[in-house]
Amino acid sequence: MELLPWFKFKEIIFDIYDHRIVNAPELNGSVNNNYCNLNEHLIIYHVDVHRTRAKAEDKLVALLINLRYYHDHWQRAK
Numbered sequence: 001m002e003l004l005p006w007f008k009f010k011e012i013i014f015d016i017y018d019h020r021i022v023n024a025p026e027l028n029g030s031v032n033n034n035y036c037n038l039n040e041h042l043i044i045y046h047v048d049v050h051r052t053r054a055k056a057e058d059k060l061v062a063l064l065i066n067l068r069y070y071h072d073h074w075q076r077a078k
Helices: 006-022 024-028 038-050 053-071
Strands: none
Touching (some): 006 024, 006 053, 038 053
């Protein structure tokens, strides 16, 4: 697994935020009265984008590895 450059990793983070905003009524709206944490939403995002469990799991692990690395170097990753 190779680390993504910061600018690519940052785009993924922004895509996740955008996905959460677009789906906010469904995630935390009148139909669903349970709050969906960001860590839960990461799973929803990857399954929605990649459509298969295996691919979503791989991408989620890659995201977490990159996040762990960038957490120490970039304030935005914290």
